[in-house]
Amino acid sequence: MKILAVDDEPLFCEVLVAELQNLGQSDVHVVYSAADALKQVISETKPFDCVLLDIDMPEMTGIDLCSLLRKTPQTSDVPIIMVTSRSELDSVDKAFAAGATDYLVKPLDSRELQGRMTMAVSITRERIARKQAAANSNQGTVFSFEEACRLDIEHSCLDYLAMQNYVLKLNSMQMFTQSAVGFRVENARELFQILTGADFKGVMADVAEIIIEAIRSETSIIAYAGSGRFVAVTGRYPDIDMETFADQIEQKLVTLNQWYAELGQLPVRLDVGQPVNRSLISLESPADVLEKAIENTYQPMFKVGGQPDTLRLGRGG
Amino acid sequence: MQSNIRKPGNRSRLSDTLLAIRAKFVGSVDERLSVLAGAVAILGENPHEAEALGHLRRECHRIAGIAGSIGLHEEGALAAEIDGAIKSDPANWPVIKPMLEDLITRLADLQK
Numbered sequence: 001m002k003i004l005a006v007d008d009e010p011l012f013c014e015v016l017v018a019e020l021q022n023l024g025q026s027d028v029h030v031v032y033s034a035a036d037a038l039k040q041v042i043s044e045t046k047p048f049d050c051v052l053l054d055i056d057m058p059e060m061t062g063i064d065l066c067s068l069l070r071k072t073p074q075t076s077d078v079p080i081i082m083v084t085s086r087s088e089l090d091s092v093d094k095a096f097a098a099g100a101t102d103y104l105v106k107p108l109d110s111r112e113l114q115g116r117m118t119m120a121v122s123i124t125r126e127r128i129a130r131k132q133a134a135a136n137s138n139q140g141t142v143f144s145f146e147e148a149c150r151l152d153i154e155h156s157c158l159d160y161l162a163m164q165n166y167v168l169k170l171n172s173m174q175m176f177t178q179s180a181v182g183f184r185v186e187n188a189r190e191l192f193q194i195l196t197g198a199d200f201k202g203v204m205a206d207v208a209e210i211i212i213e214a215i216r217s218e219t220s221i222i223a224y225a226g227s228g229r230f231v232a233v234t235g236r237y238p239d240i241d242m243e244t245f246a247d248q249i250e251q252k253l254v255t256l257n258q259w260y261a262e263l264g265q266l267p268v269r270l271d272v273g274q275p276v277n278r279s280l281i282s283l284e285s286p287a288d289v290l291e292k293a294i295e296n297t298y299q300p301m302f303k304v305g306g307q308p309d310t311l312r313l314g315r316g317g
Numbered sequence: 318m319q320s321n322i323r324k325p326g327n328r329s330r331l332s333d334t335l336l337a338i339r340a341k342f343v344g345s346v347d348e349r350l351s352v353l354a355g356a357v358a359i360l361g362e363n364p365h366e367a368e369a370l371g372h373l374r375r376e377c378h379r380i381a382g383i384a385g386s387i388g389l390h391e392e393g394a395l396a397a398e399i400d401g402a403i404k405s406d407p408a409n410w411p412v413i414k415p416m417l418e419d420l421i422t423r424l425a426d427l428q429k
Contacts, residue, residue, distance in 0.1 A: 008379070009382050009383050011338055011341055011342055011383045011387075012382050012386065014338045014341070015335065015338055015383065015387060018334040018335065018338070054382070085378060085381045085400070106381070106382045106383075106385060106393075107384070107385025107393055108385075108386040
């Protein structure tokens with residue numbers, strides 16, 4: 001696996017390289033600034049498979065660099081792991097919102113690094129297999145209905161694996177007190193069968209934007225879980241007013257569906273699940289909270305989409 | 318793609334590597350002390366001097382990042398505490414100063 005490590009402390013880079021070599025990763029390239037990282041990413045003929053980023057660097061922070069790397073084709077879908085002394089919730093939130101896949105806190109723990117690299121190797125294998133399949137089929141990107149891909153929206157949208165890592169990180173900091181809300185495009189399969197893969201992803205990105213705009217919270221994050229399903233994690237206090245929230249989604253979805261109608265495209269019908277709250281003493285794992293939020297969409301609290309059969313099911317489904 | 322299986326014997330080689338990096342860190346202490354002492358001198362005169370606080374915080378942050386990873390846990394934790402103290406209240410020089418003096422002493426002791 002070809003790895004780029006970015007940290008302005010050369011001795012820490014040496015530690016990182018040594019630890020990675022111990023894990024069998026010897027193709028490690030080191031740079032000491034965000035600007036050099038961008039140059040390196042763009043100039044390499046063979047793209048990097050994984051990027052490790054410090055946060056506090058002069059001139060450009062690792063969080064800003066992470067955002068830029070997500071907009072750069074060579075690194076848009078590679079694992080980006082923050083390796084930082086910053087352990088505050090604010091930094092964790094911003095890093096994941098900027099597109100980080102995972103977050104490691106210094107001092108470096110070799111077992112934690114090993115876990116992250118195992119994840120990165122697995123993502124890289126899947127990515128290579130997808131590209132290979134696309135090349136063999138001559139169809140460009142191969143995209144399955146179930147694939148929990150990363151959606152191309154401006155802010156606060158993670159891939160599902162990163163969302164799982166985010167809630168696990170919050171949990172390890174004893175900070176996971178957020179609400180998780182699930183959403184499901186009820187006619188997603190129908191849309192998938194009609195549209196091209198890229199167009200289907202575009203529709204899912206439109207829906208994600210509508211949801212994140214309706215939540216109207218800077219720290220809210222959404223992930224696409226595949227099969228037309230989403231999960232959003234948002235601050236628990238104050239409680240989400242689900243009635244108002246559903247109204248806002250409804251309004252935005254009506255506008256979106258009018259535009260789709262002009263394009264001759266099917267409207268989107270969206271089911272909204274009951275929120276799942278988790279207390280600090282809960283025995284439920286953070287990943288289970290996400291799954292439960294998605295499950296709740298199958299007995300939705302609200303059905304929205306500006307259709308004649310739009311329903312308000314109220315609390316309890 | 319490379320295997321991520323840990324090979325027997327790699328751990329001891331890594332320990333040697335970490336010891337070598339730690340020796341380099343100790344070799345860099347003079348330079349780091351000079352940054353810290355320079356900031357102390359300026360902040361002693363004017364505790365609100367933003368540039369000196371910035372240099373101080375930056376150096377402490379860098380020490381916090383590396384020290385714990387090469388076995389200098391107390392020095393790393395102390396540097397992180399100073400970094401955090403400056404971030405939360407840059408004007409709190411009476412709290413920052415004794416911690417900084419402790420860090421300077423500990424770093425200087427590494428060279429003995």
